[in-house]
Amino acid sequence: MTLADGGFPSSETHLxxxxxxxxxxxxxxxxxxxxWTVPADRPASARIIAKAPGVISGLEPARLxxxxxxxxxxxxxxxxxxxxxxxxxxxxxxxxLARSILTGERLALNFLQQLSxxxxxxxxxxxxxxxxxARILDTRKTTPGMRxxxxxxxxxxxxxxxxxxxxxxxxxxxxxxRAAGGITAAVESVRLHNREGLKVEVETTCLAEVAxxxxxxxxxxxxxxxxxxxxxxxxxxxxxxxxxIETEASGGVSLSTIREIAATGVNWISVGALTHSAPxxxxxxxxxxx
Numbered sequence: 001m002t003l004a005d006g007g008f009p010s011s012e013t014h015l016x017x018x019x020x021x022x023x024x025x026x027x028x029x030x031x032x033x034x035x036w037t038v039p040a041d042r043p044a045s046a047r048i049i050a051k052a053p054g055v056i057s058g059l060e061p062a063r064l065x066x067x068x069x070x071x072x073x074x075x076x077x078x079x080x081x082x083x084x085x086x087x088x089x090x091x092x093x094x095x096x097l098a099r100s101i102l103t104g105e106r107l108a109l110n111f112l113q114q115l116s117x118x119x120x121x122x123x124x125x126x127x128x129x130x131x132x133x134a135r136i137l138d139t140r141k142t143t144p145g146m147r148x149x150x151x152x153x154x155x156x157x158x159x160x161x162x163x164x165x166x167x168x169x170x171x172x173x174x175x176x177x178r179a180a181g182g183i184t185a186a187v188e189s190v191r192l193h194n195r196e197g198l199k200v201e202v203e204t205t206c207l208a209e210v211a212x213x214x215x216x217x218x219x220x221x222x223x224x225x226x227x228x229x230x231x232x233x234x235x236x237x238x239x240x241x242x243x244x245i246e247t248e249a250s251g252g253v254s255l256s257t258i259r260e261i262a263a264t265g266v267n268w269i270s271v272g273a274l275t276h277s278a279p280x281x282x283x284x285x286x287x288x289x290x
Contacts, residue, residue, distance in 0.1 A: 011148075012064075018145055019065050022107050031103040044098035044287050048112065050085040051282040055123045057081050057153035058115030059092065062108040070100030082119070082156040091283065098287065105285045114146075115153040116281035122157025122274050128255055134262035134269050137162045137248065141272040150275045162270060170200040171222070177202075183209060187216045201248070210234045214241045223266065225251035231264040239265075 048062075056079055063075045073096035079085060091112070094101050125136045136159040142150045151161045163169035172186045180186035183202060190200055201220040202213045207230065213221045214237065223234050231249055238245050248268040249261050261269055 014148070015061060015064060016068070019061065019068050019107070022110075023065070023068060026107055027103060031099070034099050034102045038098050038102065040097075040099060042098040043096065044094075044101055046094045046101050046285055046287045048091045048094075048109070048283055048285045050089045050091060051087055051284055053084070053086050054116055054120035054281040055157050056083050056085055056091060056112070056116050056281075057119035057156040058112040058149065061111040061115070061149060062092070065108040065111065066094065066100070066104040069104035070096060072096055073100050073104075081152075082158075084123075101285075101287065109283060109285060111149070113280035113283050114143075114278075115149055115156075116283065117278040118150050118153035118275055119157035120281050121278040122154045122159040124255060125258060125269075125271055125274065126158035128258050129262040129269065132259070132262035134266055135160050136274075137268050137270040138274050139270050139272045140165065141276040143275070154274055157274075159271075159274065160268075168198065170194065170198050171203070172201065173203045173222075174205070174224075183212045184216045187213075187218060204234075206230075207233055207237065210237055214238065214243060214245065217243070218245060220246040220248055220268075222248045222250055222270075228257075228260050228264060231261060231266060235265040 059077050059081050063077070066073045066075050073094060075092065075094055077092045078090050085091065122136060129136065138151055138154040138159060138161055140147070140163070147164065151164065155161060163171065170190050172180075172183070172190065177183055177186050180189060187200065187202060194200070199219040201222055202218045203222040203224050204210045204213060205224050205226070210221055210223070221234075221238060223231055226234060226249070235247050238247055246267045247265075248270055249264070249266045250270045253261060253269055253271050253273075258269060258271075
């Protein structure tokens with residue numbers, strides 16, 4: 001499992017632990033329905049198909065789920081993560097014991113449906129800003145324990161990953177600014193401690209704050225909940241400064257507003273909905289008739 005932009009923790013060990021916890025939650029001491037209805041030696045073939053158009057993500061956690069249930073199951077992906085699918089398309093095929101397929105079905109589908117939903121929604125936002133030069137970013141508004149997977153899904157959908165956590169980038173937000181005593185004080189304090197050379201971004205809500213960031217310096221300025229008109233003015237201020245400072249728009253972003261936001265010239269647009277509100281992609285596992 002990797003993340004497209006690199007540098008983020010991405011561990012198969014973590015994923016396997018997540019699968020273990022999830023299987024323990026779902027299966028518990030045993031899959032009673034399957035155990036009591038399906039002979040232990042019954043072989044089966046199955047396929048997962050798309051029931052709606054979308055973008056696939058999550059094939060690796062699905063594979064590892066079935067492998068953890070039964071290492072003898074044969075898993076064959078028919079598409080790759082990031083592939084666009086239409087209703088009726090086969091995503092993958094499984095061959096092995098029917099019991100194993102049935103026991104792993106729900107968890108594997110949960111991973112695939114949730115992550116494909118993230119990738120699908122991301123692709124819609126990416127398509128909506130095509131040609132503007134703006135790029136779509138995710139946020140830390142992710143499902144606990146699922147961050148690496150959901151950020152990979154954003155990348156599979158064509159989006160870019162923001163910082164992974166609190167440790168790999170400095171993002172000075174409104175409450176940091178209040179607690180530190182202002183933008184300048186917060187940035188100067190970060191400079192004293194930033195021996196790792198982490199990128200520094202500062203949140204602003206008005207043009208005066210943007211001007212203060214330009215005066216004190218940063219790598220990126222976050223333009224939070226600004227009107228389209230103010231966004232355009234803020235971008236002009238940054239460009240006129242001649243400084244190599246990126247701009248990121250955030251807040252009030254939807255599929256109906258994002259094109260207008262992108263047209264202001266911002267470099268990045270962060271969208272929390274990619275991971276906290278993406279509807280699951282409709283997929284289904286079907287066991288073939290004998």
